[in-house]
Amino acid sequence: GLRKKEIGRMLFYENFLMGLGALVVGILAGTLLSKIFVTILLNLINIENIGGFAFSWDAVIQTSIVFLIITLFTSFSGYRIIYRTTLLDLFHSEAKREKSPKPSFILALLSLLLIALGYTIAGQPLESKGSIWIKLGLPVGALVILASVIIGTALFITFFLPYLLAKLRNNKKLFYKGSNIISTSQLTFRISSNAKTLIVISILSATTLSVIGTISSIYYQANKSAGTTAPSSFEYVIPKDAKTNNTILKTAESDPEHPVEFKEESTYYIVKAKETDLDFIEYNINEGFPVISESDYNELVKKQETPEDIVQLKDNQAQMVLSFTYDERSRNEMVGEKYTLASPGSPTVQIKSVVQDSPLGNVQGLLVMTDKQVAQIATDKNIPSVNLESISIKNPKKAQELDEKLQAVVPKDSMLLSYTATYQEIITVTGVLLFIGMFIGFVFLAATGSIIYFKQLTEAYNDIGTFDILQKIGLNRKDIRKTLAKQLLVVFLIPLVIGILHSSFALIGLSHMLALDLTMPVIISTGIYTLMYIVYYFLTLNSYTNIVVGKK
Incomplete structure (x- = not known):
């Protein structure tokens, strides 16, 4: 009423x-x-x-x-x-419920081809010769990957899986074995009725895992990033007042918990080139080439424990040291280039080699030349010169107190560059992002598991009559649980496997772009995601069994 x-x-x-x-x-x-x-x-x-x-x-x-x-x-x-x-x-x-579309071999095959296309593009290094990224460009390449993978996923779940199950039903030997006749028939219906949910969860899970993996990788690479920005624990422009410099050096040596490992003084000169069409970021920032002698450079990289960067040069040879990121193709194009310097003797130097990451953080890029030619440059008093002091201490990550003391005694125009402060700044920003990303990400992944859980329980109440008939024709609780286990395993495996595969290839592409090692963070985030779905799987299986069969 x-x-x-x-x-x-x-x-x-x-x-x-x-x-x-x-x-x-x-x-x-x-x-x-x-x-x-x-x-x-x-x-x-x-x-x-x-x-x-x-x-x-x-x-x-x-x-x-x-x-x-x-x-x-x-x-x-x-x-x-x-x-x-x-x-x-x-x-x-x-x-x-959602109607099951007719199995289509063409659409099933198309789903695999689209996903394979996205994976192929994502897996190609940006710098490799003939890379699709170079031909398409970064924005277009990313859009092609997104479109192909999303459409491919929708077709895979909607057409490929039903097509695969239809083929399994045609295998009479397998189809009539045990309770497969029941589980296979119900599984086809279950996938069809949950297709939209599985598509959305698969794509969103892949996106979440990709975000978590990227943020955690950047966080765990904080040490490397800080080392690139500040190669030494402390670096500053040596003040003209010797007394001030002595105070700085004594302060650096004042902390017994962070003893000084080495001190190294380096000098570089800002030398203009006679060419006017130079396209180096470093050259434009410095308004000339920051030129350093071979001996100063080699001594510094040796003490910084990067002996692979040590160089041996002849007159009119130079090594280009870059601070900004250039792709391999651009770096290779620099080798062999010649530049005429506006310095005594107007030497024309040829680039012998190009390396990334400068041992001096306060200067953007370096041009390493022979001691003889740099000494000749030094004779011209009109060429600006800068003297830098590089100091390395033990365990600089924890040297906050020493960093504060040095900040107080180093003049502002000496531009103190601190590994401690740089590391703390990077880890603070990335740490907050990691916390927010992982917190929201894992809450979201738990929510996707809950969606599958409650949707399956809703279907369980609708299937009570079906399983009641199965019990009457001879199936016991163990047989029904075994049948349900197969069906629910596939339902949970679809978003789990697709999410992991999609995110893995997305992170491979990101690792090429960001030059980061994403292996460990990806393993951790994927492991937690898998563990969550295993828990949801057994929780759903037990609840489903109790609903359709009744509690023991």
């Missing part, structure tokens, strides 16, 4: 109260766990745990507003569905 309006109102109240209850529980749980997450964040950004328990009313109000809006929206949506749907349709809603 209830009217649709009254039924809709009941559903509205039910949804709203459930949402309100979830909000209250979430705020209480978040408040209790906030201290743990703050501790994790502080550890990630290399800051000692400070402060105690904190409660923010602003956070509670903002969270409440957002989730109340979402709850009201879903509640009104439910009310609207009830009001616009007949009671007969509501009673038979479980019969209205």
Whole structure:
């Protein structure tokens, strides 16, 4: 006797109260766990745990507003569905599931070709000769990968998997073995009825894993990034006042926990070239080539433990040391180039070799020349020269106090470059990004597992009658659980495997672009993702079995 309006109102109240209850529980749980997450964040950004328990009313109000809006929206949506749907349709809603498209060999094959195309482009190094990236360009290449993989995934789940199962049904020996006749038939229907959900979850899982892998890789590469920016623990332009410089050196040697490993003084000269069409970023920044002698350069890279950069030159030969990232093709094109310098004797030097990363952080790029030719350059007093002091200490990551002392005594015009400060800055930015990315990412991955879990339980209640018939014709609990295990395994494996494969190839492409080693962070994030899905799989299997068969 209830009217649709009254039924809709009941559903509205039910949804709203459930949402309100979830909000209250979430705020209480978040408040209790906030201290743990703050501790994790502080550890990630290399800051000692400070402060105690904190409660923010602003956070509670903002969270409440957002989730109340979402709850009201879903509640009104439910009310609207009830009001616009007949009671007969509501009673038979479980019969209205996604229709299975007819298996198509052409579309099944197309799905594999599209995914293979995306993987092939992503897997190609940017700098390789004949690379598709070079032909297409970075933006177009990325769009082609996204389009081919997304469309390929949709076709793979919608057409390839049903086509594969249809072929398995044609294999009579396998089809009639044990309970395969039941599991295969139900699996086809299960994949078809969940196709849209599986497509969305697969693509979003791949995106989430890619983001987590990228952010964590950048975080774990903080040491390398800081070392590239600040090759020595401390580096500064030597002040003209000798007393000030002595104070700086004594301060650097004042911390017994961070003893000085080496000190090295280097001199470079800003020399212009007579050519006017130079296209080097480093040259334009410095308004000339920063020229350093072979002996100063070799001594510094030797003490910085990068002996592979040591160079041996002859007169009129030079090594180009780059600070900015150039692709291999551009670096190779620099070798053999000749430049005439506006210095005594107007020497014309030829680039013998090109290396990346300068041993001096305060100067963008270097041109290494023989001691003899640099000494000749030094005779021209009109050519600007800069004297740098490079200091290396033990364990510079933890030398915050020493860094603060040096910041206080080094004049601003000496441009102190500190590995400690650089590392802390990088790890703070990337640590915050890593915390946000992993927190939201793993919450999202848990949500995708929950979507599959609840969707399968909904189908379980609809399948009670089917499994009741199977029990009557002789299947016991063990047989039914075995049948369900096969079906649910495929349902969980589809987004798991597709997500891991897509993210792996996406991260391979990113590793080529960013020149980062993504192996370990990818293994960790993928392992956690897999573990979460294993837990959801067994949880779903147990719940599904208890629903259709009953608890023991």
